[in-house]
Amino acid sequence: MTSAATTIGPETFSLAGRVALVTGGASGIGRATCLALAASGASVVVADLNAAGARKVAGEIEAGGGRAHAQPVDLAEEASIAAMIEASVRVFGGLDILHNNAADSDPALMAADGAIVELTAEVWDRNMRINLRAPMLGCKYAIPHMICRGGGSIINTSSASGLTGDVVRAAYAASKAGLGSLTQNVAVQYGKQGIRCNAIAPGVISTPALEANVPKAAVEVYVENTLTPRLGRPEDIAAVVVFLASDAAAFVTGQILSVDGGILSHHTAMAGIRKLSG
Numbered sequence: 001m002t003s004a005a006t007t008i009g010p011e012t013f014s015l016a017g018r019v020a021l022v023t024g025g026a027s028g029i030g031r032a033t034c035l036a037l038a039a040s041g042a043s044v045v046v047a048d049l050n051a052a053g054a055r056k057v058a059g060e061i062e063a064g065g066g067r068a069h070a071q072p073v074d075l076a077e078e079a080s081i082a083a084m085i086e087a088s089v090r091v092f093g094g095l096d097i098l099h100n101n102a103a104d105s106d107p108a109l110m111a112a113d114g115a116i117v118e119l120t121a122e123v124w125d126r127n128m129r130i131n132l133r134a135p136m137l138g139c140k141y142a143i144p145h146m147i148c149r150g151g152g153s154i155i156n157t158s159s160a161s162g163l164t165g166d167v168v169r170a171a172y173a174a175s176k177a178g179l180g181s182l183t184q185n186v187a188v189q190y191g192k193q194g195i196r197c198n199a200i201a202p203g204v205i206s207t208p209a210l211e212a213n214v215p216k217a218a219v220e221v222y223v224e225n226t227l228t229p230r231l232g233r234p235e236d237i238a239a240v241v242v243f244l245a246s247d248a249a250a251f252v253t254g255q256i257l258s259v260d261g262g263i264l265s266h267h268t269a270m271a272g273i274r275k276l277s278g
C-alpha cells in the first residue's frame with residue numbers, strides 16, 4: 001500500500017514489506033528493476049517466458065538476502081497472466097507494485113516492423129498482444145488485489161518511440177503510445193482507490209534487446225542525439241521504477257515520464273548543427 005509521506009527520509013523511498021511483480025524480469029531493464037526493487041526491501045516476483053532466466057535472477061536476489069519467486073509466464077496468454085498475478089498472492093500474500101515491462105523484442109519481429117505499406121497484420125497483432133494487451137490484462141487481474149491492500153503502484157515500460165514518429169517500427173511505436181493511454185485510464189479509474197499508474201518512456205538503453213536489434217552505426221547516431229555522455233543503462237530505468245513505486249511518488253500518477261538522456265528534448269537539427277560547428 002502507498003501512503004502520503006509527511007516527513008521525508010530514507011524510509012520514504014523504502015519498499016520494505018511491499019510485494020512487487022516484474023514482467024520480463026529475466027533480462028535487461030526487467031532484471032535490473034527486480035534487483036533494485038529487492039535492494040529497496042520488496043519481495044519480488046520475477047516473471048518471464050524465459051523460465052531459466054527468471055530463476056537465475058530470483059537466485060541472485062536470494063543470494064543477496066532478498067525474497068524472490070521465479071514465475072514462468074507467457075504474456076500472449078490471458079490464463080498465464082492471471083496465474084502470474086495469483087502466484088504473487090499465493091507466494092507473498094498480495095501485490096503492491098506491478099511493473100508491466102516486457103515487450104516482444106524478437107529480432108525477426110523487429111525486422112518485419114518496417115514500412116507501413118509492407119507491414120503485415122500479424123506483425124501488428126504480435127506487437128499489440130505482448131506490448132499492450134498483456135499490460136492491460138496485468139492491470140485487470142492485479143488491481144483488485146491492490147485495492148484489498150489499500151492501493152498500489154503500477155509502472156508501465158513505454159518507450160520514446162511511443163512519443164514520436166520514426167522511419168521504422170510503427171507497430172512497436174503504436175503499441176507503446178497505446179500503453180501511455182492505458183496508463184492514464186488506469187490512473188483515472190482507480191486513483192481514488194489508492195492505485196497510482198505511471199509509465200516510463202526510456203530512450204536508448206544498452207540491453208541485450210538493443211544489441212540484438214540495432215546495428216552499431218545506428219547506435220552511434222543515437223549516442224550523438226542523446227544529451228548525456230553515454231546511452232542509458234538498465235539501472236537508470238530501475239532507479240525511476242523504485243521511485244515511482246515508493247511513497248516518495250505518492251502524488252505522481254497518470255504520467256508518462258521520459259527517462260531518455262534528453263533524446264526527445266532537443267531541436268531536431270541538433271546533431272547536424274553540432275557537426276557543422278565542428
Ligand SMILES: NC(=O)c1ccc[n+]([C@@H]2O[C@H](COP(=O)([O-])OP(=O)(O)OC[C@H]3O[C@@H](n4cnc5c(N)ncnc54)[C@H](O)[C@@H]3O)[C@@H](O)[C@H]2O)c1
Binds near residue numbers: 201
Ligand atoms: N532497450 C531499450 O533501448 C529500450 C528503449 C525503450 C523501451 N524499452 C522497453 O523496455 C522494456 C524492456 O526492454 P529490454 O531492452 O530490457 O528487453 P529484453 O529483451 O532484454 O527483455 C525483455 C524480456 O521480456 C521477456 N518476454 C518477451 N516476450 C515475453 C512473453 N510473451 N511472455 C513473458 N516474457 C516475455 C523476454 O524473455 C525478456 O526476458 C520493453 O518494454 C522495451 O520495449 C527498451
